[in-house]
Amino acid sequence: MSNKKTKTVKWGEEPKLGMLDALYLPAIVSGLATAVRHAVSGKPTTRQYPEVEPEIPPNYRGVHRLNRDEQGRVKCVACYMCQTACPANCIEIIAAPAPKEDPHWTDRDKYPATFTIDELRCIYCGMCEEACPVDAIELTSVYDLTGLTRKEMIFDKEKLLSVFDETVKTGKDPVRTNRGTLGPASEEAPSGRQGPPPPGRGKHG
Amino acid sequence: MLKTLINELVEKWPGLWPILAAIAVILAVVPFLGLYMTFIERKLAAYVQDRVGPNRVGPFGLLQAVADGLKIFLKEQIIPDHVYTVLYFLAPTLSLMTAMFALVVMPFGPVPTNYTGGFRFIVAPGIDIGILMMIAISSLSAYGIIVGGWASNNKYSMYGAIRSCAQFISYEIPLGLSIIGVIAVAGSLNIEHIVDAQSKSIWDWNIFWQPLALLIFFTSALAETNRLPFDLPECEQELVGGFHTEYSGIKFVLFFLAEYTHIVTVSFLTALLFFGGWSCPGIPSPSTPEGASLTYMLLGLLVLVLKVSCVVALIMLLRWALPRFRFDQLMGLAWKGLIPLALVNLIGVAIVLSLDLPKHLLFVTAVLPVIAAYYSATQFNESMTKLNSERNVLSKSRAMSYE
Numbered sequence: 001m002s003n004k005k006t007k008t009v010k011w012g013e014e015p016k017l018g019m020l021d022a023l024y025l026p027a028i029v030s031g032l033a034t035a036v037r038h039a040v041s042g043k044p045t046t047r048q049y050p051e052v053e054p055e056i057p058p059n060y061r062g063v064h065r066l067n068r069d070e071q072g073r074v075k076c077v078a079c080y081m082c083q084t085a086c087p088a089n090c091i092e093i094i095a096a097p098a099p100k101e102d103p104h105w106t107d108r109d110k111y112p113a114t115f116t117i118d119e120l121r122c123i124y125c126g127m128c129e130e131a132c133p134v135d136a137i138e139l140t141s142v143y144d145l146t147g148l149t150r151k152e153m154i155f156d157k158e159k160l161l162s163v164f165d166e167t168v169k170t171g172k173d174p175v176r177t178n179r180g181t182l183g184p185a186s187e188e189a190p191s192g193r194q195g196p197p198p199p200g201r202g203k204h205g
Numbered sequence: 206m207l208k209t210l211i212n213e214l215v216e217k218w219p220g221l222w223p224i225l226a227a228i229a230v231i232l233a234v235v236p237f238l239g240l241y242m243t244f245i246e247r248k249l250a251a252y253v254q255d256r257v258g259p260n261r262v263g264p265f266g267l268l269q270a271v272a273d274g275l276k277i278f279l280k281e282q283i284i285p286d287h288v289y290t291v292l293y294f295l296a297p298t299l300s301l302m303t304a305m306f307a308l309v310v311m312p313f314g315p316v317p318t319n320y321t322g323g324f325r326f327i328v329a330p331g332i333d334i335g336i337l338m339m340i341a342i343s344s345l346s347a348y349g350i351i352v353g354g355w356a357s358n359n360k361y362s363m364y365g366a367i368r369s370c371a372q373f374i375s376y377e378i379p380l381g382l383s384i385i386g387v388i389a390v391a392g393s394l395n396i397e398h399i400v401d402a403q404s405k406s407i408w409d410w411n412i413f414w415q416p417l418a419l420l421i422f423f424t425s426a427l428a429e430t431n432r433l434p435f436d437l438p439e440c441e442q443e444l445v446g447g448f449h450t451e452y453s454g455i456k457f458v459l460f461f462l463a464e465y466t467h468i469v470t471v472s473f474l475t476a477l478l479f480f481g482g483w484s485c486p487g488i489p490s491p492s493t494p495e496g497a498s499l500t501y502m503l504l505g506l507l508v509l510v511l512k513v514s515c516v517v518a519l520i521m522l523l524r525w526a527l528p529r530f531r532f533d534q535l536m537g538l539a540w541k542g543l544i545p546l547a548l549v550n551l552i553g554v555a556i557v558l559s560l561d562l563p564k565h566l567l568f569v570t571a572v573l574p575v576i577a578a579y580y581s582a583t584q585f586n587e588s589m590t591k592l593n594s595e596r597n598v599l600s601k602s603r604a605m606s607y608e
Contacts (some may be wrong), residue, residue, distance in 0.1 A: 017585045023578035031526030039252040039522070046257040137394075 031073060056141040058173060061124045062118050063142040065163040067135060067175060071104060074161060075136035078112040082128035082137050090121035105114070115157040122148060129176070140173045216389040231308050246521050253525040260547035280454035285357075287522060288451060292356035297452065297459035301350025306465035307343040308336045311473055315396045315483040315491040315505030326506065327397075335396040336388065338479075340381060344428065345375040346463065350431075350448045353460065357451035365447030368437045368532065372428055372522045375539035376435075380425035382547035383418040386554035387411050390564055400482035404490040408565070410481040418571040419479045419545050426471040428539070431464060432520060434527040437535060448458050472516035476509060480516075483509040544579075546573055568598040 011135050020026045047054060056062070078095035090136045092094035097101070098105040106113070140163060147153045167173040215221055244259065244266070251258030259266035284293070311579055314326025332338065347370060354366020388394055390411075391402040392490045403409045412419050428435040444450070476482060483505035489495050491505060530538065550570050 017582045018591075019575070019579045020583050022585065023574060024581035025574070028523075028527060032522055035253045035526045037523050038255055039249065041255070043255065044251070044257045045255050048257070 022121070023043035054143075056143055056172070058141060060081040060140040060141040060143065061126045062130070063119065063140055063145050063163055064122070064160060064175075065113060065138055065140050065167055066157060066160040067138060067164055068161065073104065073108075074111060074115075074157065075134055076112050076115060076132075077108065077134055078110045078115075079133060081133060085127045087125060087127060088121050088123045090118040112157060115160060117155045117160065118151045119145060119155055135175065135177045138173075138176055140167045142167065142173075146188070199204045221325040224328060225490045226324050227324055227326070230307070231313070231328060233595070235305060235308065235466055235469065236462060239462045240274050242465045242468065242517070243273065243461075245517075247526075249315050249518070249521050250525060253522065274458075277404060277458050277533065278455060283453045285451050287358045289356045289358060292352050293451075295454070296353030296356055298347050299352060299462040299465075300346055301466070303342055303346040303349060304463040304470070307339050307346075307470055308466070309342075310338050311399070311470065312396055312482070314509060315502050317403050317491040317497060318395075318397050319492055326386045326502075330397070331392070331395070331602075333395050335394050336384065336474075338398070339396075339474070339561045340377075340384075343467065344373060344377050346467065349460075349463065353452070354448040357448065359451055361444045362448050362450050365437075365444045365450075368444075369431065369448065372435065372437065372535065374430075375536060376425040376428040376543075379421050379543035379547045380429060380538060382544065382551055383425065384478060385551055386415055386418050386567075389528060389554055389558055390414075396482075400477055400484060401490060403481040404484035406444065407481070407486055410484075411479045413572070414481065414565045415550075415554075415569045416568060417546060417573055419475075420574065421547050421550070422479070425473060425539070426475065426545060427520065427523070428535070430467040430471050430520075432468065433524040434529050435495075435535060436529060454584065456459035462520055468517065468520060469513075472513045472520065473509075475516045476512035480512050482512075540576065546577060549573055553572075 049188075069075045076093075078093055080093055080095070083091040083093050092114070093112050093116075094114045098108040098111050100106060124139065126139055129139055132138075134171050142163070231371055247269075247519075248258040248266075250256075259269040262268040262272045272427075286292070309328045310329040310332045312325075312330075316325050316327050316330055318331075350369045351366045354362040354364075354369070356492065357363070389401060391399040392585075393399060403411060407413075415500055431437075452460060483507070484490065485508040488501055488504050488508065489500060495501070553567055553570050557564055
C-alpha cells in the first residue's frame with residue numbers, strides 16, 4: 001500500500017533552462033518570424049459576410065416552416081404534438097374540423113385554423129420537428145432572421161407556409177423526413193450528401 | 206498696428222516664422238500620424254492573425270481612421286461621480302503635452318549642423334542639450350499616467366498607475382545609460398551632431414559599434430512607451446484598462462495619442478541615434494553645400510521616414526510575437542539585466558575612447574548578453590535543482606506520513 005503511494009506521488013521537474021532560452025533573443029526572433037510569415041502569407045480566413053454567405057449545413061436549425069403536401073395544402077393535422085413538446089411555449093395552434101364539403105379536404109379530419117410561432121421566444125431546439133407525426137413542421141437553414149418590431153417576429157400560418165415556399169424554391173432545404181424515411185437533410189442521414197456534422201454530433205462527436 | 210507689431214517681432218527674431226512653420230508641421234502631422242498608426246496597427250495585427258482588418262470604410266478601409274476619429278469626437282463626455290475633477294481633466298492634457306513637447310528638439314528631417322536661418326525640419330535647431338531634454342521631458346509623461354490613475358479614484362486605475370510609475374523609474378536608467386556611449390563618441394548632446402557623426406559611411410552608424418546599446422535602448426524604450434511586452438500599466442486582463450479605465454471620448458483619445466506619439470518619438474530616436482538618421486550612402490550630408498539643396502533634403506527626409514517606419518513596423522510586430530512580462534520579471538529584466546549590461550557597455554566605451562582604440566572594437570560588446578544569459582541560466586538551473594531536491598525531501602516525508 002505504502003509502496004503504491006510513493007509511486008503515485010511524482011514531482012514533475014522543470015526542463016533545464018538553456019543559455020539560448022535565457023538570452024530571450026532567439027525566441028523573440030522566432031516569434032517575429034512566425035508573425036511575419038502569417039502577415040505575408042496573404043491567406044486570410046475571414047469570410048466577407050454580406051457579400052459571401054456562409055455554407056449552412058442542411059440540418060441547421062433555423063427559422064421554422066410549415067410544409068405543404070402534394071396538393072399544396074398545409075400538412076399539419078393540428079394534433080398539438082409540437083405545441084406540447086415545445087419547451088419554450090412558443091407555438092400556439094387553434095384547430096378546426098377540415099371543410100368536408102370541399103373535395104380537396106375529404107381525406108382530412110382536422111387542420112390548423114391558426115398556427116403561430118413566436119420566433120423570439122423559440123430556442124431553436126428542434127423538438128417540434130421531432131414530435132411532429134406528419135413531418136409538417138420543420139426547421140430550415142435560414143439563419144439571418146431580423147425584424148424591427150416584436151410583432152413582426154410572431155409568424156402566423158401564412159408566413160410559415162411562405163417560408164416553406166421560399167426555402168423549397170432555393171433548393172437548399174429539402175424535406176428532412178418523409179413518413180419515417182430520413183431525407184438528405186436529416187441529422188442521421190448518411191453523410192456525404194449533407195454538410196459538415198454539427199459540433200458534438202456525428203462520428204467525431 | 207498688428208502688422209507693424211509682427212514686422213517688429215520678425216525683425217527682432219528672424220527665426221520666428223521657420224519655428225512657427227515647424228511647430229505647425231508637428232501639430233498637424235502628429236495627430237494625423239497617431240490616427241493612421243491605429244489603422245496601420247489594426248491592419249498589421251489582422252494580417253499577422255490571418256484576418257483582413259478594417260476594409261469597409263473607403264478604399265482598403267483607408268477612411269476607417271477618419272471615421273474612428275470623427276466618432277470619438279462626437280462621443281458623449283462621461284465624467285464619473287467619484288473622480289477628482291481637476292486632476293481628472295488635467296491628466297490627459299499633461300500626458301499629450303509632454304509627449305508633444307519632447308518632439309521640440311527632435312529633427313524630423315535632415316538638419317544641417319551649421320544652422321543659419323530659414324525653414325528646417327526641427328522646431329528648435331541647434332539646441333545643445335537636445336537628447337537630454339528629450340529624455341527629461343518624455344519621462345515627465347509618467348505624471349500624466351500617475352495623475353490619471355490617481356484622479357480616477359479607482360483601484361484598477363491606481364494599480365495601473367503604480368505599475369507604470371515603477372516601470373518608468375526602472376527603465377529610465379538603462380535608457381539613459383545606453384545612449385551615453387553614443388553621446389560620448391559624437392561628443393555632443395545635440396541630435397543633429399550625433400547624426401552628423403554617423404554620416405561619413407554606413408559603418409559609422411552606431412548600430413555597428415554599439416549593438417548592445419541599441420538592444421538596451423530599444424528594450425527600455427519599448428517599456429517607456431507601455432507597449433507589449435511591457436504594457437503592464439494597461440493590461441486588460443488584469444486591470445480592466447489600467448489608468449485610462451475611467452476615461453472616455455476625447456479624453457481617452459488624448460491618452461491614446463500620447464501613447465502613439467511616444468511610439469513615434471522612440472522610433473525616430475532609434476533611427477536617429479543608431480541607424481544614422483537621414484544619412485544614407487549616396488546622399489551628401491546636409492551640412493555640406495551640395496547636400497543643402499532641396500532635392501537632397503527631401504531624399505534625406507525620405508530615408509529617415511523609411512528607417513522610422515521600419516522601426517514602427519518592428520514595434521507593432523513585436524506586439525504579436527511576445528507575451529506580456531510578469532511584473533517581477535519586468536523589474537528583474539531592468540535591474541538585473543539591462544542596467545548591469547549598460548554599465549559594462551559604458552565602461553567599454555570609456556576604455557576605447559580614453560585609449561584611442563578604434564571604436565569598432567566595441568562590437569565585441571554584442572557578446573556580453575550571451576555571457577549574461579549563460580550566467581542567469583546557470584543561476585536559474587541551480588536554484589531549480591535546489592528547489593527540486595527540497596520538493597523531493599518533502600514528498601518523501603509526506604509518503605512516510607501516509608504509512
